[in-house]
Amino acid sequence: MAKKATKSFILRVDSDTMDAIEKWAADEFRSTNGQLQWIITEALRKARRLPKKKHETDSQEESNGAD
Secondary structure, three states: OOOOOOOOOOOOOOHHHHHHHHHHHHHOOOOHHHHHHHHHHHHHHHOOOOOOOHHHHHHHHHHHHOO
16 A cells, blocks of 8 residues: 655644644544644545545446446
8 A cells, every 4th residue: 555645834823723723633632733634634525625536436437337
């Protein structure tokens, strides 16, 4: 299984928002970075902006071609 490449970037967040993210992360037993990644991934998933995974596309094509 190939490892996903990660990119680093600087994010500026006001202190009240950062405090809320840090508390949420602690409540979920995640790091602050992990919590931010989860929040972003969930927002992208809900907006249907994440690219489809290869195996999901393959299984959809197989089920559509089975008629």
